[in-house]
Amino acid sequence: MTTQTVRPGEASRIAAPDEGISLDELRLAARNHGMPLEALRYDLTPPGLHYILVHYDIPYVATDSWRLTVDGRVDAPLELDLAALRARPRVELAVTLECAGNGRARLHPRPVSQPWLDEAVGTARWTGTPLAPLLAEAGLLDDAVDVVFTGMDHGTDRGVEQDYQRGLSVAEALGGELLLAYEMNGQPLPPQHGAPVRLVVPGWYGMASVKWLRGITVQDHRFTGFQNETAYRIKHDTDDAGVPVTGIRPRALMVPPGFPDFMTRRRIVDAGDVALYGRAWAGLATVSRVEVSVDGGRHWADADLGEQLGRYAWRSWSFDWRADTVGDVELVVRATDEHGDTQPVDQPWNTQGMANNMAQRVAASVR
Numbered sequence: 001m002t003t004q005t006v007r008p009g010e011a012s013r014i015a016a017p018d019e020g021i022s023l024d025e026l027r028l029a030a031r032n033h034g035m036p037l038e039a040l041r042y043d044l045t046p047p048g049l050h051y052i053l054v055h056y057d058i059p060y061v062a063t064d065s066w067r068l069t070v071d072g073r074v075d076a077p078l079e080l081d082l083a084a085l086r087a088r089p090r091v092e093l094a095v096t097l098e099c100a101g102n103g104r105a106r107l108h109p110r111p112v113s114q115p116w117l118d119e120a121v122g123t124a125r126w127t128g129t130p131l132a133p134l135l136a137e138a139g140l141l142d143d144a145v146d147v148v149f150t151g152m153d154h155g156t157d158r159g160v161e162q163d164y165q166r167g168l169s170v171a172e173a174l175g176g177e178l179l180l181a182y183e184m185n186g187q188p189l190p191p192q193h194g195a196p197v198r199l200v201v202p203g204w205y206g207m208a209s210v211k212w213l214r215g216i217t218v219q220d221h222r223f224t225g226f227q228n229e230t231a232y233r234i235k236h237d238t239d240d241a242g243v244p245v246t247g248i249r250p251r252a253l254m255v256p257p258g259f260p261d262f263m264t265r266r267r268i269v270d271a272g273d274v275a276l277y278g279r280a281w282a283g284l285a286t287v288s289r290v291e292v293s294v295d296g297g298r299h300w301a302d303a304d305l306g307e308q309l310g311r312y313a314w315r316s317w318s319f320d321w322r323a324d325t326v327g328d329v330e331l332v333v334r335a336t337d338e339h340g341d342t343q344p345v346d347q348p349w350n351t352q353g354m355a356n357n358m359a360q361r362v363a364a365s366v367r
Contacts, residue, residue, distance in 0.1 A: 012111050012112055012113050012158075012351065012352050012353075013111075013112045014109050014110070014111055014112065014351065015109055015110040015111070015112050016109075017109060019110075021105075021115055022112070025112065025113070025114070025115045028114045028115070029114065029115055031054060032051075032052055032053045032054060032114055033051065033052055034051045034116060034117065034118075034119025034120045034121075035049050035050060035051045035119045035120075035121055035122050036049060036119065037118070037119060037253060037254075037255055037256055038255055038256070039122075040253055040254070040255045040277075040278050040279050041255060043123070043309055044094070044123055044124055044125055044185050045122035045123050045124060046185070047124070047184050047185060047187070047190050047193060048190075049122070050097075050122030050123075050124060050184075050193070051097070051098075051099060051119060051120045051121055051122050051206075052192050052193070053099050053101075053114065053120070053206065054153070054192065054211075055153060055155065055157070055164050056153040056154055056164065057153060057154075057155070058153070058191050058192055059151075059152040059153055059212050060191075061152060061191075061195060061196060061212060063082055063195075063196045064081075066081065066082055066196050066197070066214075067079050067080065067081055067214070068080050068081075068085065068180075068197060068213060068214060068215070068216070069214070069215050069216070070134060070135070070138045070215075070216045070217075070218075071215070071216075071217055071218070072144075072148075072217040072218035072219055073140065073141040073143060073144045073218040073219060073220050074135075074138040074139050074140060074141060074144075074218050075138065075139030075140075075141065076137070076138055076139050077138065078134070078137065078138050082182065082196050082197065085128075085129060085180060085182065085197060086129075088129040088133070088134070089129055089130065089133065090127065090128070090129060091127070091128065091129065091130055091177075091179060092125055092126070092127045093125070093126055093177060093179060093200070093202060093310065093312065094123060094124070094125045094126075094309040094310035094312070094313040095123065095124065095126055095200055095202045095203075095310070095313060096121065096122070096123040096248070096281045096283070096312065096313050096314045097121070097122060097123075097124070097200075097205075097206045097209060098120060098121040098205060098206060098248050098251070098281075098283075099114075099116060099120035099121070099205065099206050099207075100205035100206065100207050100232055100245045100354045100355055101113060101114055101116050101120065101352070101353050101354060101356075102116045102118065102119075102120035102121060102251075102356065102357075103116060103117065103118060103120075103356040103357070104116050104352075104353030104356060105117055106118075106347070106356075106358065107347050107349055107353050107356060107358075108347070108349075110353075111350075111351060111352050111353040113352065113353065118253055118360050120206075121251075121253070121281075123279075123281075123309065123313050123314050124184045124185050125184075125185050125186065126179055126181040126183070126184060126200045127181060127182065127184075127186070128179040128180045128181035128182050128183065128200070129179070129180050130177065130178065130179060130180075131173060131174075131178040131179065131180055131199070132173075132174045132175075132178070134180070134216075135147070135173065135174065135216075135218075138218075140170065140218055141220075143220040144170050144218045144219070144220060145169070145170060145219055145220055145221055145222055146167045146168065146169055146170065146218075146219045146221070146222055146223040147167065147168050147169075147170060147173040147216060147217070147218050147219075148166070148167045148215075148216070148217045148218075148219060148223050148225070149165065149166050149167070149168070149199050149210040149213060149215070149216055150163050150164075150165045150210070150213070150214055150215040150216075150217065151163060151164040151165070151194075151210045151211055151212045151213055151214065152212035152213075152214050153211070153212055157226060157231065158230070160226050160230075162225070162226050162227075164210065164211075164227065165210070165223075165225045165226075165227060166207065166208055166210050166225075166227050166228060167219075167222075167223025167225060167228050168201070168208070170218075176201065176202055176203060177202050177312075178199065178200065178201055178202070179199070179200040179202075180197055180198075180199060180200075180213065181194075181197065181198050181199070181200045182196060182197050193211065194209075194210075194211030194212050194213070195212070197212075197213050198210060198211040198212065198213055199211075199213055202283075202311070202312035203247050203248060203283035203284040203312050204246055204247055204248065204283060205232075205245050205246070205247075205248055205283070205355065207227065207231075207232045207245065208246075228244065231352075232244065232245040232352075232354060233245065233352065233354070234350050234352075234354050234355055235350055235351045235352065236349075236350055236351065237351065238351055240351075242350075245354050245355050247283040247284040248281065248282060248283025248284070248355075249282065249283070249341065249343075249355055249357040250280070250281070250282035250285070250287060250335040250336060250337040250341055250342070250343055250357060251280065251281060251282070251335055251343060251357045251360075252278060252279070252280035252287075252290050252317065252333045252334055252335035252343065252359075252360065253278050253279060253280075253333065253360050254276055254277065254278035254292075254331065254333045254360065254362060255276075255277055255278050256362050256364075257269050257274050257275075257276055257321075257331075257362075257364065258270070258274075258364065264363075265363075266363045266364065266365060267362060267363065267364040267365070268364070268365055268367060269323055269364050269365065269366050269367070270323075270366075270367060271323050271324060271325075271326060271366050271367065272322075272323060272324075273320060273321070273322060273323075274320075274321045274322075274323045275318065275319075275320060275321075276292060276303075276318065276319040276320075276321050276331070276333075277316065277317065277318040277319070278316070278317055278333065279314040279315065279316055279317070280305075280314060280315055280317055280335040281313065281314035281315070281335075282335065282337035282338075282341070283312065285337040285338050285339055285341070286308065286337065286338045287305070287308075287314075287315055287335050287336070287337055287338075288336055288337060288338045289302065289305075289335065289336040289342075290302070290303040290305060290317040290319075290333065290334070290335050290336075291303065291333070291334050291335075291336075292319045292321070292331070292332070292333050293331070293332040293333075294321055294323075294329055294331055295329065295330070296329075296330040296332060296361075297330075297332045297345045297359070297361075300334075301319070303317040303318060303319040303333075304317065304318050305317050306318065323366045325366060326366050326367060327365070327366060328363070328364070328365050328366075329363075329364050329365075329366060330361055330362070330363055330364070331361070331362040331364055332345065332359050332360065332361050332362075333359060333360050334359040334360075343357050343358070343359045344357070344358055344359065345358070345359050346358070
């Protein structure tokens with residue numbers, strides 16, 4: 001794979017073999033944070049620990065002047081303020097959200113973008129009103145094809161100026177328990193999570209859950225905006241049209257055991273019985289198996305599965321490890337969903353590092 005220069009509208013650049021993380025990537029990493037893996041202990045991720053990806057700026061939104069419009073190919077366009085939205089039927093739904101680029105920084109060669117490791121995930125209980133009845137009230141016309149969701153964040157990406165927008169087909173917008181959410185874990189949405197209202201698309205990677213939502217537009221043609229057609233595609237070559245990123249692939253993560261070295265994050269574990277535990281999820285399916293390896297992936301053993309928080313949320317797992325050999329070890333964990341889709345141990349590489357669910361590896365030293 002050769003290094004590429006990005007032209008307007010192109011997919012992301014691939015780092016040279018000896019190219020380190022750039023200042024631009026560090027700026028992104030300082031603005032966007034992952035969930036500390038020790039926070040896997042919480043059933044619901046506290047909002048301040050939940051992962052965040054902000055494409056442009058966090059908009060300042062005055063709640064009393066905020067309005068949501070529903071227009072385009074509908075019989076009766078709507079405009080609602082926050083009070084009107086809150087007056088509609090109320091639903092709570094536990095949903096695990098994961099960034100589509102999670103794990104990108106571990107790939108070789110490395111796609112240059114937000115340098116996620118394993119932590120771009122979180123689970124919250126979102127409260128809001130279902131999208132489908134709102135669209136029904138507006139009345140979709142017979143020629144409706146796609147529904148476009150527009151956020152209030154604005155900027156440029158690879159030379160293209162834009163509001164952040166994502167499109168879903170009518171079938172996708174009407175199914176899957178989509179929410180217009182205004183609360184997170186029982187509290188009003190924090191600014192960084194899309195206040196006052198965001199879309200939540202359960203089971204899909206996070207790019208679909210548009211934050212700071214201001215408009216819903218129904219089109220009579222397929223949406224070809226940047227975030228659908230360029231940014232979130234699984235491509236194996238820059239000339240490849242690719243396929244869209246949609247549902248979350250199975251993934252398991254463990255709470256790193258013992259305690260860490262400050263700089264390397266290598267874990268230090270006392271010999272003896274060590275309880276390993278964590279969470280596993282698959283966006284549109286149920287996790288049916290979690291396996292743990294204590295020798296770098298050569299041998300595997302089944303973990304015990306705990307309860308799942310909801311149809312679209314993670315479930316807990318646990319494993320008893322007898323750490324009876326002093327020295328360095330590599331712990332690995334992987335999940336399998338009900339359809340038999342298992343996390344790969346080797347990297348599933350693509351040009352933008354999207355939907356990469358390579359198994360987690362944790363370096364540890366037994367003393």
